[in-house]
Amino acid sequence: MSEAASELEKLRAALAVAEGRAAAAEADLAQARAVVSTSEAMIAALKLEIALLRRDKYGRSPERTARLLDQLELQLEELVADAAEDAAGAEQTAEKTTKVAAFDRRKPVKKPFPEHLPRERVVVEAPTCCSACGSDRIVKMGEDITETLEVVPRKWKVIETVREKFTCRHCEKISQPPAPFHPIPRGWAGPSLLAMIVFEKYGQHQPLNRQAERYAREGVELSLSTLADQVGAVTALLTPLKALIEAHVRATTRLHGDDTTVPLLARGGTKTARLWTYVRDDRPFDGTAPPAVVFHFSRDRGGEHPTAHLKGWQGILQADAYAGYNPLYDPARQPGPVVPALCWSHARRKFFELADVETNVRKGKSAKDISPIALEAVRRIDALFEIERGINGQAPEARLEVRKQLSAPLVEDLERWLRGERAQLSKHAKVAKAIDYLLSQNHWPGFTRFLEDGRICLSNNAAERALRGVALGRKSWLFAGSERGGQRAAVMYTLIGTAKLNGIDPQAWLADVIARISDIPVSRLPELLPWNWAAPAASVKAA
Template sequence: MLPQDHFCPWREEAEELKAEVSRIGGEVDALKGQLAALQRHVFGRRTEKLPTVAAELRGAASEADSKAARDEAAKKKRRERAARKAEEAPAREIRHAVPAEERCCPACGGEDLKPLGKGRASVVYEYVPARFEKQVHVQEVLACTCGRGVVTASPPARVVDRGEYGPGFLAHVVTSKCADAMPLHRLAQRVERSGVPMSRSTLTDLFHQAASVLLPLSQHLLQCIASADVVWADETPLRVLDVKKTKLGYLWTFLTQNEAGEWLIGYRFSMGRASRTPKEVLGGTSGALVVDAYTGYNAVTLPKGRVRVGCWAHVRRRFFDALATAPQAREALDFILELYRVEAQAREAGVVRTAAHRELRQVHSAPVLARLRVWLEAQAPRHPPKSPLGQAISYAMKQWEALTRFVEDVRLPLDNNASERALRKAALGRKNFLFVGHEAAGENLAGLYALVATCEANGVNPEAYLADVLLRVQTHPNSRIGELLPHEWIRRRAADPPDSLFQPSL
């Protein structure tokens, strides 16, 4: 019989081969995951093909019933929206009189006809082309017969001294670029078609002038967001023009929701993705910060700053990406869906951000989290760390404390999707005008984006708002500058229309 030591070289070689096979298997899984992601990127939609949370929550009913219910709900929503828009649309009554030769009774031939009711009304929507006008302001000048006294009427209010463009024009330029993602060279062509001589350079100057005038408002908006208890944050790249190429800058968004349900959305531009921007905006503040796992926000989180709150939407995407190589990821997705189901129950019951909402989370969400944690710990040793599922498990476990804080605090959301929605407008603009000219231009764009986005989030017409505050902000007391923020502006106008302070500027 051979001694035991005789088999040691073979055993060591087998262990080495097993480790090599495991390593290669992990690399293959990682490559499969990358290939699946690349195929979705090239051949499929850019967004994940996994059904949305809302769609999966509806999946409890039969597919036919679910589709019928969705179609009916969509029709009802369209009808309600159409009715609301019809009421808000400006209307002009056009009277159609019966011709003189027809003003006789078709039965007896009598001509003594009287109006019957208010007439037969019908609605026709017509397009009346928008127009720009050249206003010639003539100031009356009066002279006294004594030959020494002269009185001159006050000139019109202007956004910029000696400026040739009114606040409505500047508001239209800002809204076209920030709300409609229209490049300024395309807007210049449209203005030219309307009969006003215009160049892109002039529109660019007007855009930056508006940003400069409104700078106190955009800065105060960020200060209000930074003082909130719960803040959402995210960032997205934005190209900056440079010699023969472009540099990479970043547009950051910081937003919050107040007790009245109104959203305050701010933006900052920087030439890097380091932690300097979060520190400038949120440094020295306390509360919660809802972000992804990016380490750039570490400078403003615990132990001396804000409490970090994780994003379950990011976790969900990682497990979805792992489905191509590890079907076991479906179990994690089901756990996450249960968390969102609890939130849907709270919304349906109308108890969001109440004690009842907290109780729902503790009774239903907490056990789901406990089961998910057990599953993660059991699956972690079975998958190579660099495989898609291994990376998803590692991401969830490293972020576990931040991901589970929502159970105790009903003000905290499950995900950071609000920030991503706030960056969609910037992403659309990035596709249209591709880059900004320089760093200062990026800062101006961020400031105007903030006011326009806050307007749209609170149902305020950004063009009407900007046309009004472009004049007011220059004379409004700085101690009350918050009255001119979009959500305060519309609230005060609705509550006290006669107040001249909040009447449209002429």
């Protein structure tokens, strides 16, 4: 028995050594990644500086130079954010082992805050007795001041947190309160300012260079790289909340899914990347679970992406007829096939484009070019949507009963009429293609599934509404600077979109979350989710 015990102790010791080596290797890798990210950001900053010097020397050239500077600024923004994110990860990894020193990142030289900004002194409460011996014979010998730049709507200010030093006349021990907490290590920006920066970038679609220009006009000069550094650090800080929201979204049995294009900056121009969204919203069928949305970024629109996003999930997916979803519907899929429910708004849109009299006349088409079949199809589909508006928010059983009585006869009559009209049309007719999209053998069961399940909506508008901000933002920020920039955007769009779905002011919620997230245990992170934050927010507003 003693030999067995001795052997067990040796194995435990060997396991501890192996775990220590693995932790050290992980820390080394994180530090190396942070060094590379910082170097890339430095190179991008030098390229931008060279381009600016050339412009100053040779004068402003046409549009091409302006576009080049915009691209360089965006690359610098993304790379600095990457470096901040990697540095935060390196520090967290280094804390897990004592054998690897924390990554010491080259810090940018920070200008002092403008003197014209008002100062607000927050004095940390002084001790009443010596922390070493307990004597009350303590005398102030100096103070340290930590300046934090904070913002109040339309008003800037610098908060001076004063930590007074005291010395004990009895034992000569010097005591001082600990340094104030910052959401970001060695941070200089307050939670409200950080929330404003990320919300304006992702919620108001204002690139950081435009933010920097506006702040400068208000008397506060913050460089592009300084702002990008904060964006990367804030994204790393809030990523755990994105994971919680995604888990909540996947916990339902019915989802809305859709995607949209995102221009991605690449060598020689841009390429078309994708932002995918999955929305959980049970309110149309009187569900009590809070709504939420999760975003994912990918470099292309391959079908492997939705398969990976919904791996292990089973339920009803409301989406368009994109073929990339087909692997999800495979009967052999594990743990089971996803059930498709197609969107009538997509089908209606194909007819509406042929029946939109105003738009077609504006394009110079005569009234005879307007398809009467498309007009009638739109009228019949609109009748289905009118029924849905009357039952929105009711329980699934009540919705299903109304659909069986009112919608089912209309759908049967629509199918019969469309098949009769299709038989008389050429396969090259535009309206024939719209009919084929709706009546396809692979599509029609998905379109009529709402007649079998009261939880299903007639359209996929919930997902399209979630993507509306991205479509508007493309006109402002033109393209994503890198793949990691797209992934950061997915994190922030998830947080901001979920806050909006729950009726929460995203910027106020982000400010509170940034201030609290580092100070609470992981087990209490769900308290910061928008639907759990709504109650305290309401009470504060009432007060």
